Amino acid sequence: MRDTTDMESADRRWTDCYERIEKIRDYEYDWNDDGAAPLSKEVTELAEAVLMSLQSHNQRPPDSCFATDEGHVIISWEDEQHYFEIEVDAKLRCTGRQLARGASRAESWELYQSDLPGLCLPVHHQA
Numbered sequence: 345m346r347d348t349t350d351m352e353s354a355d356r357r358w359t360d361c362y363e364r365i366e367k368i369r370d371y372e373y374d375w376n377d378d379g380a381a382p383l384s385k386e387v388t389e390l391a392e393a394v395l396m397s398l399q400s401h402n403q404r405p406p407d408s409c410f411a412t413d414e415g416h417v418i419i420s421w422e423d424e425q426h427y428f429e430i431e432v433d434a435k436l437r438c439t440g441r442q443l444a445r446g447a448s449r450a451e452s453w454e455l456y457q458s459d460l461p462g463l464c465l466p467v468h469h470q471a
Contacts (some may be wrong), residue, residue, distance in 0.1 A: 358395070362467055364408075365392050365417070365418065367371055368470075369388045378413065383416075383417065387416065390417075391409070391419065391432045391456070394438060394457075394460065395409075395429060397457060401461040404421065407420055407467075416432060416433045416434060417431070418429055420469060424445065425467075426466040427467075428466055440465075442466055
């Protein structure tokens with residue numbers, strides 16, 4: 345059984361990610377001070393759907409969620425040994441990428457909504 349503090353911390357991190365998506369939705373032209381266009385509603389909605397699916401299937405909450413200059417959303421997890429991300433792109437595709445520390449190349453693959461419940465995150469929660 346998980347410690348109450350761990351559950352509260354996980355709940356806070358989920359909430360932080362959803363709030364971050366809300367902020368990204370409000371981005372206007374030049375949000376990065378380098379001419380980036382606002383992200384499409386469809387990209388932010390898909391990113392939110394990915395978060396909701398992961399959360400409903402008891403996946404570990406992401407460590408961060410951010411927008412890219414290309415109009416994508418990156419949802420990421422990281423520990424001392426691994427980096428894992430899901431990129432929601434402007435063509436409404438999701439790509440999973442993982443990189444072990446010291447590796448020269450990331451492994452990547454296309455993700456589908458049906459993949460999310462059984463997704464095996466290589467990143468482990470630090471207690």
